[in-house]
Amino acid sequence: MAKAPLDMKPNELESYWLPFTPNRSFKKKPRLFSGAKDMHFLTPDGRKVMDASSGLFCVNAGHGRDKITKAIQQMAGQLDYAPPFQYAHPKVFELSSKLALMAPGDLDYCLFANSGSEAVDTALKVALAYHKARGEGGRTRFIGRERGYHGVGFGGISVGGMVNNRKAFGNMLVGTDHLPTTYNKAKQAFTKGEPEWGNETLEELNRMIGLHDASTIAAVIVEPVAGSTGIIPPPKGYLKKLREITEKHGILLIFDEVITGFGRLGYAFASERYGVVPDMITFAKGITNGAVPMSGVMVRQGVYETHMSGPEYLVELFHGYTYSGHPLAAAAGLATLEVYKEEGLFERARALEPKFADAMMSLKDAPNVADIRPIGLLCGIDLDPIAGKPGLRGYNAIESMYHEHDIYARVSGDTIALSPPLIVSEAQTGEIVDKLRTVIKAVA
Numbered sequence: 001m002a003k004a005p006l007d008m009k010p011n012e013l014e015s016y017w018l019p020f021t022p023n024r025s026f027k028k029k030p031r032l033f034s035g036a037k038d039m040h041f042l043t044p045d046g047r048k049v050m051d052a053s054s055g056l057f058c059v060n061a062g063h064g065r066d067k068i069t070k071a072i073q074q075m076a077g078q079l080d081y082a083p084p085f086q087y088a089h090p091k092v093f094e095l096s097s098k099l100a101l102m103a104p105g106d107l108d109y110c111l112f113a114n115s116g117s118e119a120v121d122t123a124l125k126v127a128l129a130y131h132k133a134r135g136e137g138g139r140t141r142f143i144g145r146e147r148g149y150h151g152v153g154f155g156g157i158s159v160g161g162m163v164n165n166r167k168a169f170g171n172m173l174v175g176t177d178h179l180p181t182t183y184n185k186a187k188q189a190f191t192k193g194e195p196e197w198g199n200e201t202l203e204e205l206n207r208m209i210g211l212h213d214a215s216t217i218a219a220v221i222v223e224p225v226a227g228s229t230g231i232i233p234p235p236k237g238y239l240k241k242l243r244e245i246t247e248k249h250g251i252l253l254i255f256d257e258v259i260t261g262f263g264r265l266g267y268a269f270a271s272e273r274y275g276v277v278p279d280m281i282t283f284a285k286g287i288t289n290g291a292v293p294m295s296g297v298m299v300r301q302g303v304y305e306t307h308m309s310g311p312e313y314l315v316e317l318f319h320g321y322t323y324s325g326h327p328l329a330a331a332a333g334l335a336t337l338e339v340y341k342e343e344g345l346f347e348r349a350r351a352l353e354p355k356f357a358d359a360m361m362s363l364k365d366a367p368n369v370a371d372i373r374p375i376g377l378l379c380g381i382d383l384d385p386i387a388g389k390p391g392l393r394g395y396n397a398i399e400s401m402y403h404e405h406d407i408y409a410r411v412s413g414d415t416i417a418l419s420p421p422l423i424v425s426e427a428q429t430g431e432i433v434d435k436l437r438t439v440i441k442a443v444a
Helices: 023-028 066-078 090-102 116-133 154-159 199-212 238-248 270-274 301-307 327-343 345-365 392-404 426-442
Strands: 035-037 040-042 048-051 107-113 141-145 176-179 217-222 252-256 280-283 295-300 369-375 378-383 410-412 415-418
Touching: 048 426, 066 327, 090 107, 090 295, 090 327, 107 116, 107 301, 116 154, 116 217, 116 252, 116 280, 116 295, 116 301, 141 154, 141 199, 154 176, 176 199, 199 217, 199 238, 217 238, 238 252, 295 301, 327 345, 345 369, 345 378, 345 426, 378 392, 392 410, 392 415, 392 426
Parallel strands: 141 176, 141 217, 217 252, 252 280
Antiparallel strands: 035 040, 040 048, 107 295, 280 295, 369 378, 378 415, 410 415
């Protein structure tokens, strides 16, 4: 493409390479949002589109919250940037302290980053450095899980288990294994909440420990609820048993709570819902209500203190990012946590869960619906694929939702993943169900 002077209008669609999007199809018939408020996006032609997935699982308090906007504006005028290496600013300490109080157990220390992908890579590096500091540098192996999603960094796709995110990118991290997915349609289909079957899959972890020896394994990383793959809740007791196995063998346990954090399951973190204290929690998305990029890793006291050795004038962990704990992100995070608390949104999500599940399950008789998996204010709806064309029915649903039925929901393959803002009303839940039923019929 020829370069254009700055005063010339370029082809506005051509230059942007959209992520996780079929670009050629999109640019023929784009789907654009130009505004947002509360439960709706606004299109350039003035339509209101119901947001049934909180953007990408991140706008938990709804769009356009004044408190968050004003906090960002004020900080932009006061402190636009502060270097995070060897210096800091007051708001990032305030936010860290509040997160430490919210996180379970002694997850009292916070490393900030900018995306879920960065948070995962941070946690993996902390795990390696922790074992090396303890004189167990041979613990370098990571164990993820099939159908897990941990971002798009090389660490994240290595421990992740979604084939399309991995197959084009070579060998990735060596020495990485994967637990089996806990999902079994024959045994779990149309279950509300946590299914009964699935703990049997943890025998594979014991087999891996026997094969490699625990002295070579640094950490196990899982999502409490597998999100991006299509919402797969954990079996009853699964996460507690996983904690018991890892603790027994000195293996760190990392919960990726990028999606499940900040009220999505009715608690600040899913760890609290399941009564488990992992060694690290990764978070992002809901920490700022999606308004400013921010992520982080909550770390247990023992992991942090293990790194605090050597001369005090030397850096303990050679890791961080230019925008770690950015002033605007910290301000947005603090304001977002205030909104959650003032409006009781975590408790509200917990109270809404049974009615939300019932509403989602009412779609069971819609054409081509193969499974429905509600948990918290999350739900995965699997549609049977078109023969020989996996993903086409899902893509048709994306087009139908935006262009014809004024609803937005995240679609992965042939699965619709719902995660409405925690401010959703019962009436709006009903509206989401009605619109989805119409869309599912349209793509039958």
